[in-house]
Amino acid sequence: MNRIPVLILFFSSLFSQDETDTTVIAAPLDTTTAIDSNSVQIIKPDEIVEIPVTTVNDSLVPLPEVREIAEKADKLPLDEPFFELKSSIDILHQQIDSLKRVISVYEKGRGPIPTIDEELLNLIKIPQLRHRIELQNGTIVNGEIIEEDDLGIIVQTSIGQLAIERDRIVNIIDDLPPNAKVELTAEPFVNAFPDREEITGKIKNIGAKRADFVRVIANLWSPTTMLIQRDSVFVTGKKRKYFSGIRANTALEPGSVSEFKLVIPLSEGDKVSYRTYEVRWESYK
Numbered sequence: 001m002n003r004i005p006v007l008i009l010f011f012s013s014l015f016s017q018d019e020t021d022t023t024v025i026a027a028p029l030d031t032t033t034a035i036d037s038n039s040v041q042i043i044k045p046d047e048i049v050e051i052p053v054t055t056v057n058d059s060l061v062p063l064p065e066v067r068e069i070a071e072k073a074d075k076l077p078l079d080e081p082f083f084e085l086k087s088s089i090d091i092l093h094q095q096i097d098s099l100k101r102v103i104s105v106y107e108k109g110r111g112p113i114p115t116i117d118e119e120l121l122n123l124i125k126i127p128q129l130r131h132r133i134e135l136q137n138g139t140i141v142n143g144e145i146i147e148e149d150d151l152g153i154i155v156q157t158s159i160g161q162l163a164i165e166r167d168r169i170v171n172i173i174d175d176l177p178p179n180a181k182v183e184l185t186a187e188p189f190v191n192a193f194p195d196r197e198e199i200t201g202k203i204k205n206i207g208a209k210r211a212d213f214v215r216v217i218a219n220l221w222s223p224t225t226m227l228i229q230r231d232s233v234f235v236t237g238k239k240r241k242y243f244s245g246i247r248a249n250t251a252l253e254p255g256s257v258s259e260f261k262l263v264i265p266l267s268e269g270d271k272v273s274y275r276t277y278e279v280r281w282e283s284y285k
Contacts, residue, residue, distance in 0.1 A: 131155070132173040133164065145172075181207035182214055182252060182279050190275065197272065199262040203235060203279055205252040211281035212240070212251045216260050223273040233262045242284055252281070 133141040133155065141162065143155035152165040188201030199218055205211050217232040235258040239249040252258060266272070 130174065133169060134171045134173075135164070135168050136170055137168075178208035180205055180209040180211035180252075180254070180281060180283055182211050182281050184216075184277060184279065185257065188218075188277065192272070193266075195266055197264045197266065199264070199275070200260065201277075202257055202259050203252075204257045205254055208254055209283060210251055210253050212242075212284050213248060214250055214252050214258070214279070214281040216262060217278040217280065218262050218264060219276045219278075220264060220266075220270075220272045221274050221276070222271060228270050228272060229264050229266065231262060231264045233260055235260045 130144045143157035145153050146156045147154040155162045182205045185202040185204050188199045191198040215232050215234045220229040222228050234250045237258050238251045240251045241247045
């Protein structure tokens, strides 16, 4: 019985220690042996087991450096452009001058660019379908006969040349496209003076298409067939505006008649023996 007060005194002294002591005291317990209430085992100080307290590793990953933001953004000075203005203008002038030289060379070497109407179309050679050929099987061939003999003919069509035997041909008809044809209605009247000749006359378009820019050309010849003078005049016809923007009154519609007067100056000593005449025209859309 005397041991019980001693044990109580011992445990009370243990719990009365300072709370700042971080050492944990643990006594080995025997779970297989029952503790006798009459016998109390006293734990000696050298049997106290100290449990070490683990600490966190102090090695930390460093944070990236924070970029310092300037208070004001960098701006281009007002008096300094971001490109060289004078240099850019000089380069532009050089390119324009180079382009002008190229155009000048083209105009000198090839002449003016043809317009999209008659001038350009005349560059494209299309075979004229002058003949209409009827065959025994009823087929009609349109083209131009470029060669003919006793055995057959060779026709130039829009898709190429075609050889046709003579015994297969039933009929051949001229199938010319409508064209203008202007000629003199009669021999022009000549009024001769010492210093000039006045020639008057009439022309008529007997074709099936309008004739444009119609003019009459007169040639004066000497007794030795030498050309003394040559001159021409445009006739007065219908007014018309063409695709090129030109306006003229020298067009003759089919069946139209126009008068002309041509004055040809003569030099002293010129002796005119005879005269020849030409009528020329163009066809435009």
